Amino acid sequence: MATNITWHAANLxxxxxxxxxNQRGLTIWLTGLSASGKSTIAVALEQHLLHLGLSAYRLDGDNVRFGLNSDLGFSETDRNENIRRIAHVAKLFADSTAIAITSFISPYKKDRETARKLHEEGEEGGLPFVECWVDIPVEEAEKRDPKGLYKKARQGIIKDFTGITAPYEVPDNAEIHLRTDQLSVEKSVVKIMGYLQEKGLVTIPAAAK
Incomplete structure (x- = not known):
């Protein structure tokens, strides 16, 4: 922890x-097993929001694990640090008034709760944090297995694999619950948008209606 730094209060x-x-910033935190559909939903949601004229940005393994967090592995300690960093980056996007969409397994409740508290605590009343559980039975996720990760985990090639050799702690009170073995990507996006509009977190620009 650096000790020679001082917080500079912003004038804006x-x-x-x-x-x-003309937009409120927030974070939509997609969590769930590998192959549950998180990234696919995140991409579709980001595209939908952008087409509506809203500022949105997706954070996932492709643009975080290969850059900011390329020094981290998949041990519990590294997973904790991975989520801690992502939470801070998402908060920065949300503070800028963008809609941050995170798509990470984030298997531990304490890490997701830390991310929530980071958003909700602050000098200006905090930022909305919407946890979205992308839920799928592990058996169905294994059937999908687009990257062959479950197969490698079963063979012992991949260690500490969530749902097989490492735990996934299901959310207790996620704001949104998507059963992606029952919902299409399109219907999942509709459900998320319905929640955001119902709670007044998103206002559709008049030009997009």
Missing amino acids: TRAERTTLR
Whole structure:
């Protein structure tokens, strides 16, 4: 922990940014097993929001694990640090008034709760944090297995694989619950958007209606 740093208070408040951008920032946190459909839903949701004229950005393994977190493995300690960093980056996007969409297994409750608290605590009243559990039976996820990861885990080639040799702690009170063995990608996006609009977290620009 660095000790020679000092917080510099910004002159521009979040409320001003929200008014000027005409958009409220928030984080949508997709969590679930590998092959549950998280990334596919995140891509579709990001595209939908952008087409509506809203600012949104997706954070997932492709743009985080190969860059910011390329120094981390998949041990429990590294997973904890991976989620801690992602939570801070997502909060920065949300603070800028963008809609941050994270798509990570994030298997441990304590890490997801840490991410939530990071968003909800703050000088300006916190930022909305929407946990979305992308739920699928592990047997169905294994059938999909697009990258062959479950097969490698069963063979012992991949260690600490969530759902096989490492735990996944299911959310207790996720704001949104998607059963992706029963819902299509399109219907999953509709359900997420329905929640966001019902809670007043997203306002569709008039030009997009």
